[in-house]
Amino acid sequence: MLRFAKLLAKLFVGFLVLSLALVLVYRVVPVPVTATMLFDPNGITKDWEPLSNIDRNLVSAVIAAEDGKFCTHDGFDREAIEEALRRNMEGGLIRGGSTISQQTAKNVFLWQGGGYIRKGFEAWFTFLIEKLWGKRRIMEVYLNVAETGIGTYGAEAGAQRYFNHSANRLSRTEAARMAAALPLPKERSVNNPTGFTRRYGNTIAARIGVVRRDGLDTCIYG
Template sequence: MRTLLRWALVGAAALVAVTVLWAALYRFVPPPATPLMLIRAAAGSGLERDWTPLDRIAPALVDAVIASEDTGFCGHGGFDWAAIEDAFDENEEGKRLRGGSTISQQTAKNAFLWPDRSWTRKGAETWFTLLIESLWSKRRILEVYLNIVEWDDGVYGAEAAARHHFHKSAAALTRREAALLAVVLPSPRRWSPTRPGSYVARRAGVIEQRMAVVRRDRLDDCVR
């Protein structure tokens, strides 16, 4: 029994060490691929991707993503507890399921983990969120997020998305284009920023208004 316990502790320590080193590496090195990219590629999707430093991505897209996904990004330590509590309350009341994930959580999930809603994956997501919040700057978290998030079938990252949808670089995106890209993030293979339905178009207008608040209230200061 003691031998088994000892090996379990060794295995756990090794797993922790590997994950810490993995997260530390991505602080400096762009992730070569993500689990979702590999899954989509195995299913026959293409792979459009072009890593782009944050300073070559339009500030409008930074503000649009913060406005749409996580207005508290610069102020929290990886988790928006109020949003998580609201999500639990709505889910328990039988309303449409929604998440309370921050940009940090989404970055951890996309960079290191498989797409799943299991408690095992959520636990791993929590661990990797703590790691990147400890080892990376907020600017690095957003830079990785904007370079690996899916923006259409087989299209990943801001540069590929800008060229795929608007035939321009990520640096040249307008406020409206940035808002449209941010709106489709929850369902990028179903919604289109270039052929927006009434909901996407209306929601993009709301995001544009929120972008002004993000800039006015300096909610993006941690990435400037």
């Protein structure tokens, strides 16, 4: 038992050191690849761009669509988590309530899919990136590793795929359509959205103005 306890202690310390080292490296170095990319049977198309080369419309759109409290929470939106738990207890469609910070932690360091073990690791990495990266870097990484289409990752590759131009000049409509497709990029059309995706995209486009008016992106643009 003593040997087993020592082994567990070494593994725990090793994990802490490795996770801290990775977070510190990715604080300044572009993320080269993620588990999601490696296991994508459709291949990988990506092109890392600094946040300064990504149109503000897309930043505002993902805040409007994914995480309106991005600039004010500490990585976890407790009200959203409680609401998701309540709805899940009632049955039906499982909802997550994840913030952009949590999604970034999952996308960069972990694997897709649910489970309490992964959620525990996700919470740890979310805590680390909030403390060591800050909001601007979290958004930059998120917009470069998020799946934006079949075999397509990041804002730049997505913009080139759908609109044939760089992510540094996305219109509100274009940004909103990309944000609307983010949760299910393999299933939701960006170029010719219909039904829910089209309506949701129009709603996000309208909310971009609210994000600017209410300063919901001030942690990024000051």
